[in-house]
Amino acid sequence: MKLGVDNKKGIIRNITSWRGPDDPWPGDYTFALVPGGLPEFFLFDKSTRIYTSGPWNGEMLTGVPQLKSQEASGGFTFTVFSSREETYYIYSISDPSSRARLVVDGTKKLQRFWFRDGSWQSGNSYPTDQCDNYALCGPFGYCVDTVDQSRRCSCLPGFTALWQQGQQPFDPSWSKGCARTTNLTCGAGDGFWRVNKLKLPEATNATVYPGITLDQCRKQCLGNCRCRAYAAANVSGGASPGCVIWTVDLLDMRENSDVEQDLYIRLAQSEIDSLEAPGED
Numbered sequence: 447m448k449l450g451v452d453n454k455k456g457i458i459r460n461i462t463s464w465r466g467p468d469d470p471w472p473g474d475y476t477f478a479l480v481p482g483g484l485p486e487f488f489l490f491d492k493s494t495r496i497y498t499s500g501p502w503n504g505e506m507l508t509g510v511p512q513l514k515s516q517e518a519s520g521g522f523t524f525t526v527f528s529s530r531e532e533t534y535y536i537y538s539i540s541d542p543s544s545r546a547r548l549v550v551d552g553t554k555k556l557q558r559f560w561f562r563d564g565s566w567q568s569g570n571s572y573p574t575d576q577c578d579n580y581a582l583c584g585p586f587g588y589c590v591d592t593v594d595q596s597r598r599c600s601c602l603p604g605f606t607a608l609w610q611q612g613q614q615p616f617d618p619s620w621s622k623g624c625a626r627t628t629n630l631t632c633g634a635g636d637g638f639w640r641v642n643k644l645k646l647p648e649a650t651n652a653t654v655y656p657g658i659t660l661d662q663c664r665k666q667c668l669g670n671c672r673c674r675a676y677a678a679a680n681v682s683g684g685a686s687p688g689c690v691i692w693t694v695d696l697l698d699m700r701e702n703s704d705v706e707q708d709l710y711i712r713l714a715q716s717e718i719d720s721l722e723a724p725g726e727d
Contacts (some may be wrong), residue, residue, distance in 0.1 A: 449487070449548075450479040450534030455558070459534070462552045475550050477534070483652035484679065484690055485528050487535065487581075487609055489572070495580045496554060497573040497696055501649035501690070503707055504527045504680030508646040511570070511704035522546065546658045577700045581648075584608070584623020589701035590645055603639050603721055604628070604713040623695070628714040630653060632671035637718045638664065638710040643703050646677060646695035655677050657690040663689030 451458050452503060458628060463473035476490045484501035500509025507513065512526060521544060524537035539546055545561035547570070558569040577589035582597035586605070590600050601624035602609050608622035630636050658680060668672040672693040679688035696711075713721075 448532075448534035449477075450485075450538050451479075451481055452534075454531040454585060461548055461556070462548045466552070473552065475552070475554060476636050477548075477550050479533060481533065482650045483654060484525050484646075484649040485533050485535075486650055488498045489550070489554070491554060497556070497578055497649060499572075500645045500698075501647075501652075503646065503678070504682035504687075506618045506643075506705075508702075508705050508707065509578070509700070511702055530538065551621065559591050572633045575626040575635065581697045582620060583699070584621040585695035585697060586626075587620065588693055588701060590701040600701075602641065602699075602711055604711065604717045626640045626713075628717045630671075630712065630714055634669065635715050636712055637715045638667075638676075639713050639718055639721060640708050640710055642708045643705055644704060644709060645699060645702055646699070646709060647675070647692060648694070651694045651727055652690045653690040653694045655691070658689050660689070660706070663691070664710065667691050667710075673712060675709055675711045677707060681707055 447459070449459055449461065460476050460478040463472040463475040465473045473493050478488060478490065480486055484503070486501045487499040487507070487608070488495050489497040497505040498509060501507070507526070508599065521539050521541040522537060523540070524535065524713060526535050527533065532585050537546075545569070547559050549557050551557070555571045555573065556569040559566045560569050576582065577591065583589050585603045586602050587599045588602065590598060592598060599607070599620045604627055605624035606627050609617065609619045641719055655663065658666070662675045666689060667676045670691070670693065673691050675692045675696055677690050679690045680688060702726070
């Protein structure tokens with residue numbers, strides 16, 4: 447089965463919860479593709495976004511890096527197909543004796559179940575933890591796992607927090623996010639700082655330029671005063687991976703060591719010089 451949008455036929459395929467355990471009338475929670483930019487799937491509570499898979503980069507959904515495209519995991523493989531006509535998620539199981547299903551229920555989670563040893567058993571579920579809460583850390587902020595297993599928000603390089611320091615974990619004011627330390631000049635005074643090991647920012651409002659190089663992407667971003675960041679649109683191979691450009695605030699990021707894709711953040715050159723200054727690591 448396909449989960450996504452067929453533009454040619456005008457079909458939208460979602461997963462929607464029941465109203466209750468014994469009431470199959472549509473409930474409040476829906477897992478759906480949001481068209482635009484890079485393919486990305488969202489869990490909604492009515493119309494409110496509460497979780498996202500992260501953008502598809504040709505190899506993985508960057509919020510679920512443990513599931514890599516066409517990488518067998520217990521006989522399970524998946525991919526995301528995207529064209530002008532349709533975009534969808536699809537998975538397959540190589541073992542004909544196995545079964546799996548995706549379910550959205552009243553627990554506000556997307557859950558995968560496996561049929562093994564004569565019964566349905568719980569598998570992965572999303573969101574996995576508090577850091578998966580949609581846009582938890584606000585614009586230009588990202589959620590990090592700390593050594594003591596607590597979690598907190600941090601700011602991208604070149605940005606400073608708008609929330610108060612010393613707050614309890616997951617204080618609602620963290621959604622205020624972060625602000626630039628130094629304003630952009632929209633010209634030769636701007637540059638880029640590379641970060642990685644992050645879930646890519648929400649990309650439904652980003653612009654994709656297929657078939658260009660990262661150097662061309664950099665120039666495209668510098669030529670647009672509204673551009674805030676760029677990254678490769680497809681990391682699955684090739685000299686021209688295409689480009690995704692954000693002209694909106696960067697939202698819904700989290701630290702994840704399994705995501706090895708580079709994100710180039712636009713900063714004032716003076717800020718980059720400060721970050722590169724020796725002895726300040």
